[in-house]
Amino acid sequence: MKTLNSLVRLHKFELDEKRQELGVVESQIMSLEQKIITLEQNLIEEVRSLSEQNESEVASFIPGYIERVRQEQNNIKKNIAKLEVLAEQHREKVLLAFQDFKKFEKAREMKQDEIDEELKHKEQNLLDELSSRKHSAGSS
Numbered sequence: 001m002k003t004l005n006s007l008v009r010l011h012k013f014e015l016d017e018k019r020q021e022l023g024v025v026e027s028q029i030m031s032l033e034q035k036i037i038t039l040e041q042n043l044i045e046e047v048r049s050l051s052e053q054n055e056s057e058v059a060s061f062i063p064g065y066i067e068r069v070r071q072e073q074n075n076i077k078k079n080i081a082k083l084e085v086l087a088e089q090h091r092e093k094v095l096l097a098f099q100d101f102k103k104f105e106k107a108r109e110m111k112q113d114e115i116d117e118e119l120k121h122k123e124q125n126l127l128d129e130l131s132s133r134k135h136s137a138g139s140s
Contacts, residue, residue: 001115004108011101018097022090029083032076039076043069 043066050058050065 001108001111004104004111007104008101008108011097011104015094015097015101018090018094022087022094025083025087025090029080029087032080032083036073036076039069039073 046065047062050062
């Protein structure tokens with residue numbers, strides 16, 4: 001039983017580790033998605049601010065600025081796509097680790113049920129023997 005308990009703890013640890021790795025990747029994805037949103041908000045504010053200045057010299061910089069921001073957003077989207085692939089690989093690892101964990105947890109439960117049943121059987125045999133002795137002692 002000690003061995004099964006150790007294996008359950010080991011597989012639980014491995015599962016937690018894989019979940020943590022997945023969490024790191026998902027956190028990176030969320031951070032990059034937030035960066036895209038922030039870039040878009042900053043772009044809108046900058047274009048509005050530059051448009052309000054109403055200077056033709058400044059206005060000529062707007063298309064180039066917009067293009068650079070869009071390029072940066074596209075680069076971030078490419079990084080997100082790569083991280084999504086990595087996240088899916090981690091999800092598969094989590095699933096496999098969870099299946100292994102459940103397999104050993106079930107084996108431990110079955111072993112404990114077996115031990116409980118054996119103990120129950122021994123207790124019943126002991127009670128039967130005591131009852132038999134009591135009955136024998138009473139008829140003598």
